[in-house]
Amino acid sequence: MTTGTARADALTPAALLIARLLPAAVVLLAAPLLLDVALGAPGAPAELHRRAPDVLGKAALGTLLASYAITPIATLSGWRWHIVLRRDYGLWTFAIAATDLVLAAVLDERGWQAGIAGSAGLAAGTMATLLLIPLALTSNRWSMRMLGRDWKRLHMLVLPVLLLVAVHLVFIGSDAFAIAFLSVVAVLWVLRLGAVTRWIGRVRAGRT
Amino acid sequence: MISVRRRRARRLAVALIVICVLAGAVPATYEIARQGLSTWASTEPFREGRTSDG
Numbered sequence: 001m002t003t004g005t006a007r008a009d010a011l012t013p014a015a016l017l018i019a020r021l022l023p024a025a026v027v028l029l030a031a032p033l034l035l036d037v038a039l040g041a042p043g044a045p046a047e048l049h050r051r052a053p054d055v056l057g058k059a060a061l062g063t064l065l066a067s068y069a070i071t072p073i074a075t076l077s078g079w080r081w082h083i084v085l086r087r088d089y090g091l092w093t094f095a096i097a098a099t100d101l102v103l104a105a106v107l108d109e110r111g112w113q114a115g116i117a118g119s120a121g122l123a124a125g126t127m128a129t130l131l132l133i134p135l136a137l138t139s140n141r142w143s144m145r146m147l148g149r150d151w152k153r154l155h156m157l158v159l160p161v162l163l164l165v166a167v168h169l170v171f172i173g174s175d176a177f178a179i180a181f182l183s184v185v186a187v188l189w190v191l192r193l194g195a196v197t198r199w200i201g202r203v204r205a206g207r208t
Numbered sequence: 209m210i211s212v213r214r215r216r217a218r219r220l221a222v223a224l225i226v227i228c229v230l231a232g233a234v235p236a237t238y239e240i241a242r243q244g245l246s247t248w249a250s251t252e253p254f255r256e257g258r259t260s261d262g
Contacts, residue, residue: 112235113235113238113239114239116235117232117235117236117238117239118239118243118248119239119248119249119250119253119254120248120249121251121254123232123235123236123239126232126235126236127229127232127233127236130228130229130231130232131225131228131229131232133224133228134221134224134225134228137224138221143217146213146214146217147214147217147218147221148214150214150217150218150221154221157225170251171249171251171254172251172254173251173254
């Protein structure tokens with residue numbers, strides 16, 4: 001038993017490092033496209049404009065859900081080692097979504113306004129990304145100290161962000177994706193409720 | 209009793225949220241005025257696959 005625990009302890013830093021760097025895979029996926037644009041390859045900006053929203057949008061969605069899932073996972077499993085990933089994935093979400101937004105603004109031939117708000121779907125995605133700015137800027141100990149109890153209140157902004165992402169998905173025609181996304185969010189939200197976490201805590205304590 | 213520093217931090221956070229909301233709302237309003245609400249809110253361009261996202 002001790003050997004197993006020791007092995008798990010030894011694996012934790014490695015697992016954490018892999019989990020922290022996982023979203024960087026998106027940067028590697030987008031790298032050839034960005035390189036083509038930087039080198040002035042013909043048609044590269046159009047290709048980047050066509051493919052980037054798909055790659056970056058899905059990646060931002062994944063990291064956002066992963067960040068929101070960290071606390072429920074801690075509640076269910078009792079793990080604490082992965083808590084740092086909540087901030088990491090939140091910042092990755094912002095970085096990826098902001099890149100997506102900048103590319104949409106810069107590469108759209110109809111102009112930057114149309115690129116970021118040319119339809120309800122795009123506008124909802126843009127608003128969600130913009131609301132991530134206060135969250136990303138205050139994801140540090142200094143802000144937590146300065147804002148005190150208000151920090152938690154401020155970070156409730158993640159709920160409108162999640163809703164806007166769902167609206168974004170509906171308006172870009174990904175109905176099934178939106179339903180799946182909202183279902184996962186609903187489960188995670190329930191697992192974050194005080195009464196539910198207390199009940200899970202009691203059940204877990206009863207088992208040990 | 210809330211400290212002056214905390215009150216300032218709170219005001220700054222609220223101002224930041226307002227700026228971000230306006231930064232999203234202003235171009236959206238411009239686009240609605242330019243295209244009309246029904247065209248702007250249409251999902252057709254995405255369903256027809258002219259634009260990909262998400």
